Amino acid sequence: MQQSGKLNRRDFLRLSTIGAAALVAGPALSSCDFVRRALSISPDVEIALQAVPGEVNILPGKATRVWQYQGKVIRGDPGSLQIIPGSYLGPIIKLRKGQRVRIVFTNNLPENSIVHWHGMWVPDDMDGHPRFVIGPGKTYEYEFQVINRAGTYWYHPHPHMLTGHQVYNGMAGLFLVTDDQESAVGLPAGDFDIPLVIQDRSFDGDNQLVYIPGGTNDQTMGFLGDRIMVNGHPDYTLQVATRPYRLRILNGSNSRIYKLGWQDGTPVTVVGSDGGLLEKPVSKPYVTLAPAERVELWVDFSGRDIGSELLLQSLTFSGVACAAVSSLGG
Ligand SMILES: [Cu+2]
Structure with a gap:
């Protein structure tokens, strides 16, 4: 089964370099109006x-x-x-x-x-x-x-x-x-540690969100939007310095699966996943992210030309396992 073709190859994250070269365990309470336990x-x-x-x-x-x-x-x-x-x-x-x-x-x-x-x-x-x-x-x-x-x-x-x-x-x-373990690794931090929440959405002519429970194409698949949002914004561009970054990516979409890769074929360097940091970075041509999953990438913009752009794309793929979708459908 193939995901809606509309978005394949769509560039949704545009990274442009700028001149920065330039436990509490009380008794289980059944649904109560206000749960206030002893401090x-x-x-x-x-x-x-x-x-x-x-x-x-x-x-x-x-x-x-x-x-x-x-x-x-x-x-x-x-x-x-x-x-x-x-x-x-x-x-x-x-x-x-x-x-x-x-x-x-x-x-x-x-x-x-x-x-x-x-x-x-x-x-x-x-x-x-x-x-x-x-x-x-x-x-x-x-x-x-x-x-x-x-x-x-x-x-x-x-x-x-x-x-x-x-x-x-x-x-x-x-x-x-x-x-502490993470701090010892010395990954890019602060302004160089970037959260990226990827979601698909559809809008009506009045700019309001359209949601069709059960999906657009097929009842076995969840809803697929036709616009990709990053951190809540369409056509997301992040201005970056020519240095390494840590990108924390969440697939916050209801049903869409992404196959993320750099437009210029640069391998994707994965440093973390759902369970936290990997023991050592893994380099791959692309990384697949199902709804609710997270992946952390390390990317180095050193040596790239000032003013140049690098796109993180959702690559074409087929053979999506239906079992993997709709994790947020409940
Ligand atoms: Cu959840």
Whole structure:
């Protein structure tokens, strides 16, 4: 089975060089309106996170109605949250292994929701299972200690039968964990550590999101949008310096699978995957990324001409396993 051909070979990430040469385990509570447990940890970081309807300017003209996560650091390092300007994506949560965190989630959507920390090892009742959904106006309090290795994880809603459209409407964010082991490796950091969330979307003539549950072409496949967004923006361009970068890529699409490769045939250097950093970098012609999966690339722009461009493309492929799609359809 082949993915919708429309987007094959589409360039969606344009990198242009500029002159920078130029644990909490209380009893499992069934779905309650407000889960407030005895203060079982003293958190290093406390975050207020809400799901809320909003509007963002994605395409020229009319703003697009979205649903999104908004967050605020209540206690601890203000750098524990990083907002992506102008994006519908939720703030990036940045924590260190060993930190204890409390996240107070308020659902300000007109329907049930709950947050799942994808890839994070947390107690069962802290993991946003659909049975813990909360209704509009309600709050769920998460408390856990970060025990994952350094890596790229993410969060998204997980209410039964509503996950697909809530994610599609904009509800997703990255969850980055650091640790000493990672620091010792000396990967590009700060401004040279770039999150890239790749998603496909379709818009109507009024710039509003179109979502067809169950898919466009075939009921066995999920929805495939006809525009690729990176970090919530179409036609994404990142200006880079002539030096190495770390790119943390999440496939936040509902169903689309990407086969990522550099336009000029430069091999892709993979340094991390869903489970965190690899023992050593692996060089490949391309890397395939299914929905919800992450891959971390190391790329060196040293020696490239100032003003030149390098495209990260979604390459043509066939033979997509149906079993691999729709992981967010539930
Ligand atoms: Cu997930």
